[in-house]
Amino acid sequence: MGRYIAIRLALGLVTLISVTVLVFVATNLLPGDAATEILGRGATPETLARFREQLGLDDPLVLRYGKWLWDLLHGDLGQSLTTQTPIAETIWPRLVSTLRLAGLTALVSVPLAIGLGILSAAHEGTALDRVLAIGALAAISFPEFFTAYLLILVFSVKLGWFPNLSTIFPEMGFWESLHAMVLPIVALACLVTAHMMRMTRTSILSVMSQPYIEMAFLKGVPRGAVITRHALPNAAAPIIAVVAMNLAYLVVGIVVIEVVFVYPGLGQYMVDAVAKRDIPVVQACGLIFGIAFIGLNLVSDILAVLVNPRLRSPNRGR
């Protein structure tokens, strides 16, 4: 097991470095650079050249990447090209915001999704199962901004229960912060719960057709116990994988929700940075997103092995 984790960690590191190379190259392939985007339409070739020199954009790509990596290994994320301030200082509160929103959403949606999935599987084919299926498909099908605007219209503009601006400021207390975050949490939960719930239901039902489940029924074990004790542990691997995927999505993919609810997280920060070709910032965000994705996948794989003894055999661990 230790060997397995070590190999996965090493592979993760390689993937992470490849991600930063790709992000770096891709951002550089985009037309324009920080100088043209900051100086805008009025820039003359002369001012552009001077600005590029100031920003160090004239150096060869390999050299710039190497310098970035070297600084990173020394714990330095570098300076933003546009604001000339250390990136670590700006990115930290954004990262905390993103993780806070992702964490709270997960706290709500993961138990809800798994619970409803089990409920749905237990009542396969009944009216309850159908209602849950329709609800889940509807929640997935509506684009996130639509759900978000609907929530704002009803709960913020009409009823006035929750603010539609969800930015958390240092001076706000715990309950006030939580109150401000209710709408984005609900909007995101609508989005991710459905996916996880459907996967839970499908996984359980596919295990339910196995002979040992039939055996359990024939022994006289009640349906609820068959599902929770016999089916669920064996169905856990795909469920854990889909939960990890959704958690990763909550960290990296919620720009639209951030914009609509004015919740300044990493997503908006990265989009702004890409628009201005602020490569060190894009790199830093890419790095964090890479860590989130790779890390969550690693955790899900390890958990899958832990819950399912059959995956623990050395031959499967490679």
Added chain:
Amino acid sequence: MRDGNGWTSAGLLSRRGFLGTAAAGALVTAGGLWLPRAAHAQEAKKGGTLRLGMEGGTSTDSFNPMTLSDEVPISLCYAVMNGLIEFDGAGQPQPELIESWEVAPGAKVWTFNIRQGVTFSNGKTLDAQDVIYSINLHRGETVSQLKGNLEPITDIKKITDTQIEITLSQGNADFVALLGDYHLLVVPDGHTDWANPIGTGAYVVESFEPGVRAVFKNRGDYWKPGRGNFDTVEIRYIADAVARTSALQSGQIDGANRLDPRTVDFLMQAPNLHIVRGEGTGLRYVFCARVSDDPYTNKNAVLALKYGIDRQKIIDNVLNGYATIGNDHTVAPSNPFFNADLPQRAYDPDKAAFHLKEAGLTGSEFRLTVSEGAWVTSPDCAQIFQQSLEPAGIKLELNKVPADGYWSNVWRVDPFCAVIWGARMTADESLTVSYSTASPMNDSNWKNETFDKLLAEARVELDQAKRKEMYATCQQLVSDEAGHIVFAINDTLDGYATTVMGVDKHPRFGMCDLRVAEKAWFA
């Protein structure tokens, strides 16, 4: 603004005085008192926290005056810094940190008196050296976007601690207006720390998180009477129009910029809101054909497009009526030199067909590139343009491209594309920057010697009537020959809670010329 004749106050009087008497070599001084009537028009109350939600900024903003380009960072800067010149409600330059000025005949040598007794937030008293340093930030070895405009300055001399002299390579009767550019903010001599701005403005920065929020505290004892009234000002970045209006409606903010023209009618009915509409003070919406590329080298081809666009239909359908019709040049309708005698070009498919035939074209040669990066509704505007060209037998091909990188990929590259032009405070600047042969921004590549000559003459012409005539001819030339199809100038639409007072429309920018933090007060 306060009254229709507001522009006859100090600043302009001096310029007019100069223009009228320059032949006699007279030197005229501008009024020394700072907008005295503004302070007494309505008694401003002190106190409160103003919360604004604004679009037009990103998490890459800073307080660097050299790279200012959008509404949020400009507003942030105006909260902590002052300019040299301020524009009044009629668009006329008024004294700000420059208290008065004198000019020698020929409009080449200008003497400026610096306001006395003004202190920076670090305690330093404003003097000539600070002003020279602040202007020089945009000259010589600089990355400033204003560099080109200040190129005519050959020398800036300090005469005394409160007086400087600026020499130009060629006369410019509008030089004072040029000094009112929003990039020209005054900082103490030698200041370079743009993360920690120091200025003479009403407020100081308490906290700033780019892309999220800036909080300002009142410094107390602001040198402009009746201004800088709030204890605290909070400017929040709210890029989403729906989020901005919802926050305004539910009272989470007191003011918002760039309201959506398609929904502003509903907001106008809300009893707790007050909408400020600046007619035709926003962006010029342009389809720009480069006249150095085929088929636009043929004047008739461009004229066919100019007659074939249904301007009013675009304004009604896409902009919900919140725009002023454009007449194919960029001079503001509110400008004193605006050519009102130039007939408005109307939608006329027959004339368009005629010019198409004159050009010897089949009508399928045109391809227009549009993008939300030019302005959000440009693809919609282009669709109506496409439809309105059909009766003239012109099949316009539309090419929609991504917003990202539009200004570096498409603008000045594609021969026919959507472009926006911002308001310029003088007719000279509008025409020079967009249409003069020497301008690097001349995107339709229109080069006309008669126009260039006339423009240069008008710049130093002392007789206002003659000057107006010259600019009228310039506008006529541009409208008939240049490659700009300027079909609309949008309105600025700002919304405020009814408790926010002193928020008037302004000919340059919305949000009280982006100085709402220092101009407004709570009822």
